[in-house]
Amino acid sequence: MLELKLADYKAEKQPDWCPGCGDYGILSALQMALFELKRDPSQTAIFSGIGCSAKTPHYLNVYGVHTLHGRVLPVAQGAKLANPHLTVVAVGGDGDGLGIGAGHFVAAGRRNVDMLYILYDNEVYGLTKGQAGPTLGLGEKTKSLPKPNPQGRINPLLLAFASGYTWIARGYAYDVKGLKELIKEGLSHKGLAFLHVLQPCPTYNDLHTKEWFAPRLYRLQDEGYDPHVPEGLPPEELDRKMAQFQEKAVEWGERIPLGVFWQAEVPTFEERLKAYLPRYPEVYPALGQQEPLDLEGLLKEFAL
Amino acid sequence: MEDFTWRVGGPQGGGIETAATLFARAVAKGGWWVATKREYHSNIMGRHSYLDVRLGRKPVGAFREKVDMLVALDGETLARHLDEVRPGGVLLYDPKVLGLTVRGLPMLDHRVADALAERFRKANPSLQDLLAAFVEAGVQPLPYPYEEVADRIGVELGVPPLQARRTLNTIAVAASLHFLGFPLDPLLEALALQFRGKVLELNQRVAQAVYREEMPKLSFQLHLNGYEPGRVYLTGAQAAALGKLAGGLRFQTYYPISPATDESTYLEAHTAFTGADVAVVQTEDEMAAVTMAVGAALTGAKAATATSGPGFSLMAEGMGFAGMIEAPLVVTLYQRGGPSTGLPTRTEQGDLMFAIRGGHGEYPRIVLASGDIQDAFLDAQKALAWAWRYQTVVVHLVDKFLASMAQSLPKEALRVLSLDGEKRLGPRHEGFGPYERYGPAEDGISPFIPIGTPGGFYWMTSDEHDPVGHITEDVALREYQMEKRMQKLETARREIPLEDQYTLFRDGEVLVLGWGTVKGTLLEALDHLPGVGYLHLRLLWPFPQIGPLLEGKRLVTVEHNYSGQLADLVQQETLKRVHHRVAKHNGRPITLDEVVEALKGVLAGRAPERLVLRKGV
Numbered sequence: 001m002l003e004l005k006l007a008d009y010k011a012e013k014q015p016d017w018c019p020g021c022g023d024y025g026i027l028s029a030l031q032m033a034l035f036e037l038k039r040d041p042s043q044t045a046i047f048s049g050i051g052c053s054a055k056t057p058h059y060l061n062v063y064g065v066h067t068l069h070g071r072v073l074p075v076a077q078g079a080k081l082a083n084p085h086l087t088v089v090a091v092g093g094d095g096d097g098l099g100i101g102a103g104h105f106v107a108a109g110r111r112n113v114d115m116l117y118i119l120y121d122n123e124v125y126g127l128t129k130g131q132a133g134p135t136l137g138l139g140e141k142t143k144s145l146p147k148p149n150p151q152g153r154i155n156p157l158l159l160a161f162a163s164g165y166t167w168i169a170r171g172y173a174y175d176v177k178g179l180k181e182l183i184k185e186g187l188s189h190k191g192l193a194f195l196h197v198l199q200p201c202p203t204y205n206d207l208h209t210k211e212w213f214a215p216r217l218y219r220l221q222d223e224g225y226d227p228h229v230p231e232g233l234p235p236e237e238l239d240r241k242m243a244q245f246q247e248k249a250v251e252w253g254e255r256i257p258l259g260v261f262w263q264a265e266v267p268t269f270e271e272r273l274k275a276y277l278p279r280y281p282e283v284y285p286a287l288g289q290q291e292p293l294d295l296e297g298l299l300k301e302f303a304l
Numbered sequence: 305m306e307d308f309t310w311r312v313g314g315p316q317g318g319g320i321e322t323a324a325t326l327f328a329r330a331v332a333k334g335g336w337w338v339a340t341k342r343e344y345h346s347n348i349m350g351r352h353s354y355l356d357v358r359l360g361r362k363p364v365g366a367f368r369e370k371v372d373m374l375v376a377l378d379g380e381t382l383a384r385h386l387d388e389v390r391p392g393g394v395l396l397y398d399p400k401v402l403g404l405t406v407r408g409l410p411m412l413d414h415r416v417a418d419a420l421a422e423r424f425r426k427a428n429p430s431l432q433d434l435l436a437a438f439v440e441a442g443v444q445p446l447p448y449p450y451e452e453v454a455d456r457i458g459v460e461l462g463v464p465p466l467q468a469r470r471t472l473n474t475i476a477v478a479a480s481l482h483f484l485g486f487p488l489d490p491l492l493e494a495l496a497l498q499f500r501g502k503v504l505e506l507n508q509r510v511a512q513a514v515y516r517e518e519m520p521k522l523s524f525q526l527h528l529n530g531y532e533p534g535r536v537y538l539t540g541a542q543a544a545a546l547g548k549l550a551g552g553l554r555f556q557t558y559y560p561i562s563p564a565t566d567e568s569t570y571l572e573a574h575t576a577f578t579g580a581d582v583a584v585v586q587t588e589d590e591m592a593a594v595t596m597a598v599g600a601a602l603t604g605a606k607a608a609t610a611t612s613g614p615g616f617s618l619m620a621e622g623m624g625f626a627g628m629i630e631a632p633l634v635v636t637l638y639q640r641g642g643p644s645t646g647l648p649t650r651t652e653q654g655d656l657m658f659a660i661r662g663g664h665g666e667y668p669r670i671v672l673a674s675g676d677i678q679d680a681f682l683d684a685q686k687a688l689a690w691a692w693r694y695q696t697v698v699v700h701l702v703d704k705f706l707a708s709m710a711q712s713l714p715k716e717a718l719r720v721l722s723l724d725g726e727k728r729l730g731p732r733h734e735g736f737g738p739y740e741r742y743g744p745a746e747d748g749i750s751p752f753i754p755i756g757t758p759g760g761f762y763w764m765t766s767d768e769h770d771p772v773g774h775i776t777e778d779v780a781l782r783e784y785q786m787e788k789r790m791q792k793l794e795t796a797r798r799e800i801p802l803e804d805q806y807t808l809f810r811d812g813e814v815l816v817l818g819w820g821t822v823k824g825t826l827l828e829a830l831d832h833l834p835g836v837g838y839l840h841l842r843l844l845w846p847f848p849q850i851g852p853l854l855e856g857k858r859l860v861t862v863e864h865n866y867s868g869q870l871a872d873l874v875q876q877e878t879l880k881r882v883h884h885r886v887a888k889h890n891g892r893p894i895t896l897d898e899v900v901e902a903l904k905g906v907l908a909g910r911a912p913e914r915l916v917l918r919k920g921v
Contacts, residue, residue, distance in 0.1 A: 066775070
């Protein structure tokens, strides 16, 4: 691989997000994280759903796959499982991941494929001009809604936890440096990492703005919070960790925590696949069929 | 007997499948070619199910309307199959069921019970009444108390009663074969294919005990037909799975659905075989199944999914995505009765138009259909090869009839094809910069480097895009990319060998057109229909240029759907009128007898434009 500079990770394509959009910060953090971890662009793939956030892959010089609304996780998991040596990042908005893609969000947690999923949460459907997203609170009325939101809010952290995500964190779009560190940590985590990013939409979300967030945010790790859950933790210790997680995951309003909430050691789906494919991941689907098929052997059970 | 069909009916979960497989293997061990069809309910246990095993001196691909021997393992079988045994045929039943009444059969549809009530002019006919009707129709009744026999043999062999009762299927098969005068040895050999160890020993002793009993002589006997080694007996779902393996499949996704699941679970269970180490992933739904397969394909893995009607509807979105980003993808579609949940375990060919057109917008897709077990094996290989050659979606159409049908065939019929022609580029090392994945290509097929190819990167998007894969709404780029993609259809039509597009099995003034699983039935029907030809379509899209073959013929389509979807397609693509549409949409496969009768009507000039076949149980 060539020696690459930070700028090499940035594609020539100009982002078409609104001025002041939180997406710019996430893009920069992602670019810096990939550069600092020296990830080979040709061994890295970024997948996205549909929406403003989903344009992210076009702005990075790696394999970029801009998929379908809500389907980013299955596509990304398919690629990662077929070539487990790739660095895989999936990105998408709250509508993409927790609205139309909620079933995939949950199922991905059950598998624990080794990759990072970044959810850009702005509480609105921006590209279709500001309808309520699945993370907008009940009764909240952003400026493009004719009436207060009649549907309740999904807590992405709790849902990720219930689904089995093994690394759960929250970042803030305007805290590029902090976000970069979280992305690096999520990429280095073995298993499915979920990074919830608070990403104010300056155009459609006039409730949860940069100004609203700034005084409320704090870092969990500054307060001695330890997210690490080693394998084989005694049940009472695990209960304590879970209680601690829940307490922080629901904290919203006066104080909003950022940082790593949960970091557990759980076998990945790749490791579980070994029960079926003993040579995996050394021999993986993207390599193609390695030996001629033993058709003769397979036909034995059908012989007359 | 030259032509013989054995039917076993009973409650689902009661092991009647084991019985049919045993019977098929026993007669196959005696040299007969066999084919088995399976009819069952969407139910785990208790509802009625039956299987037909048909024998022939040459490979069998069709089923008869009436059977020669009906083995009723319960009372309901008598009620459902009252008119299904040919005159002179036999009915093997347990006399203890005669105490039952039609209204006392809990799983019998009211429609059937009411029809029987009307027929016998009684509110609640007894099974004794039904038996009398069998006899009146010329069927020979053979009372055979399976359970009593099991108990007796159990005592004789010193086996506990519960264990002996578990051999009821073997007893039913052994009794059938013994009645038919068929030797014992092939049955013992068949048991050895089915069981191992102590269970085998018990079943063989049970079979021997049945054969020691005196049986009344039947008017017809089943003789040996000269065993030849090298034959295999497998289902369509197994053949499709094996074909995928032969075609180099590396990644399969699925969401459980009848009748497609059997293919994926077969793959899951056989990953230990050399070259069969496929990653099989059960997904949360069919949107995930199709898109996960796409993700795998983008890295260079030959990937596929398998589904049935409702799942295919959900996959329409993901297939369009694959078409747009030019991902090689195979979807094996096991058609079943629709619309909606429809008839989950019954057959239909109702998805032809949807396979060709389903989804929003237009993208090139290739649709092929298999007619029998061998086709399923070969077509699965072609489907994968074409998906990679043309970098697009290939829909491989099969159906429930084929999925659950089993046929014996020579092992050589299952040959591994050498198909290539992929436009895949190797690693690229010079410089750093995006790769023109969607660059110019006269045949529509741009060179492809999978994700992970060293030195490369580019973008893919479900939006319209430029040559490196960035979103565009530019008119010239849109026109170019759309035309480039659609050009693949013309390239495929030109490149795919004609023998893979259609087969004119016989020409005739009356020319029957069919696709998929009507094949076996029509091929045998030709023996009874001088002057009738048969054109079997293998490739349904791009549609083969068959117009000249149809010139001046009286055209008839035969298919398992309501409207005659092939007829519409033929008319649209060839501008030739289809004179008669033979349709069947009750979920049961077309029988040899009913299609011969329908086509005789066409030959005699007394057939309407639309004929609906209604036979089946």
